[in-house]
Amino acid sequence: MADTQRVAIVGGTGYAGAELLRLLAGHPEAEVVAVTSRGDAGTPVAEAYPQLRGVIDLEFSVPEAATFADCDVVFFATPHAAAMHDVPALLAAGKRVIDLSADFRLRDPALWARWYGVAHACPELIERAVYGLPELNRKAIAGADLVACPGCYPTAVVLGFKPLIDAGLVDVSTLVADAKTGVSGAGKSLKPGFLFAEMNESFKAYGVDGHRHLPEIRQVLGDLARGDVGLTFVPHLVPMIRGIHATLYAQLADRVDLQAVFERAYADEPFVDVLDAGATPETRHVRASNMCRIAVHRPGDGDTAVVLSVIDNLVKGAAGQAVQCFNLMIGAPETRALAAPGPLP
Ligand SMILES: NC(=O)C1=CN([C@@H]2O[C@H](COP(=O)(O)OP(=O)(O)OC[C@H]3O[C@@H](n4cnc5c(N)ncnc54)[C@H](OP(=O)(O)O)[C@@H]3O)[C@@H](O)[C@H]2O)C=CC1
Numbered sequence: 001m002a003d004t005q006r007v008a009i010v011g012g013t014g015y016a017g018a019e020l021l022r023l024l025a026g027h028p029e030a031e032v033v034a035v036t037s038r039g040d041a042g043t044p045v046a047e048a049y050p051q052l053r054g055v056i057d058l059e060f061s062v063p064e065a066a067t068f069a070d071c072d073v074v075f076f077a078t079p080h081a082a083a084m085h086d087v088p089a090l091l092a093a094g095k096r097v098i099d100l101s102a103d104f105r106l107r108d109p110a111l112w113a114r115w116y117g118v119a120h121a122c123p124e125l126i127e128r129a130v131y132g133l134p135e136l137n138r139k140a141i142a143g144a145d146l147v148a149c150p151g152c153y154p155t156a157v158v159l160g161f162k163p164l165i166d167a168g169l170v171d172v173s174t175l176v177a178d179a180k181t182g183v184s185g186a187g188k189s190l191k192p193g194f195l196f197a198e199m200n201e202s203f204k205a206y207g208v209d210g211h212r213h214l215p216e217i218r219q220v221l222g223d224l225a226r227g228d229v230g231l232t233f234v235p236h237l238v239p240m241i242r243g244i245h246a247t248l249y250a251q252l253a254d255r256v257d258l259q260a261v262f263e264r265a266y267a268d269e270p271f272v273d274v275l276d277a278g279a280t281p282e283t284r285h286v287r288a289s290n291m292c293r294i295a296v297h298r299p300g301d302g303d304t305a306v307v308l309s310v311i312d313n314l315v316k317g318a319a320g321q322a323v324q325c326f327n328l329m330i331g332a333p334e335t336r337a338l339a340a341p342g343p344l345p
């Protein structure tokens, strides 16, 4: 067993923070000692989330220096542009930080400011952050003190394209990612467009002319391709609570056995499951689990590869991925607290 870590969660009333609580409650090497919410400070966690009655015996507290004094690891499950104000002091105090928000994902602070609408508060720390996708950066994550967990769409899209790009099989100037997400991706704060009456029994694209995950996906795929990639990314909102389904298209430059390429690429990955040839993964098959399930097709035996990649946006797309990084950072087995499959059906 690795040493037990004293853990704080900033943003514990949000969907990603609550999912972290659920996962860490079953983690033998994590002791959750603080969970913050400014709006609900003083409220028992179990009052906000009765599922955690008898499991998490804490009240929400305000996020201030004293809250973290006694912690080894601080998870930020806060909206963008919050963590960056607290991270410098936490690192200076010797804490390790796992940020689920976008504050440290983009390497270029000017690009970050353009997409997130404010100047970065600590651009000097961006380089220190390791992008928290274990399938890409396992070793660096293990040695990091600041991890920038990927966005939910980037996780599904990057894992789907990675084997094709790594093997040099596709034209990286014409990639297409058509992705669908459930409403929990938008967080718990009230937004009229996410009311039941506004989104149920309907389905729409959004962010067609530019979504903030576009520069992130381009950055990561560009690293894999060792050069710029051309990517069309169109997200859609589906009236379900959890799940992302990404349908990815790429023009093949070579005719090889794609099934074998994908099976080989992910043979040793605990959280990427390559389905049998011809399969079509469903979001409910990964619900509440840290698994990314992938199928690769070549319709009509033509020159287009179609990859189907599904994750739970709150687990492999957020809290589960953060726990996977935590496990690497503390030297615990990577699957600790993450191995259970989701509910059936
Ligand atoms: N939902 C998802 O599917 C995914 C989310 N993420 C990322 O995780 C983060 C959290 O998302 P989500 O849980 O959906 O968001 P929510 O809106 O559901 O929750 C946000 C939480 O952060 C707290 N908070 C808000 N502003 C601040 C602040 N300035 N300082 C400290 N705490 C703050 C809120 O509580 P209070 O205001 O009371 O303090 C609340 O607990 C976001 O960055 C999101 O992009 C990443 C991948 C997927």
Ligand SMILES: CC(=O)N[C@@H](CCC(=O)OP(=O)(O)O)C(=O)O
Binding pocket: 100, 101, 102, 150, 151, 152, 153, 181, 182, 183, 184, 185, 186, 235, 237
């Ligand atoms: C439905 C919905 O609004 N989804 C969010 C998904 C992004 C998210 O959750 O934030 P991360 O950048 O941390 O992944 C969106 O499109 O903005």
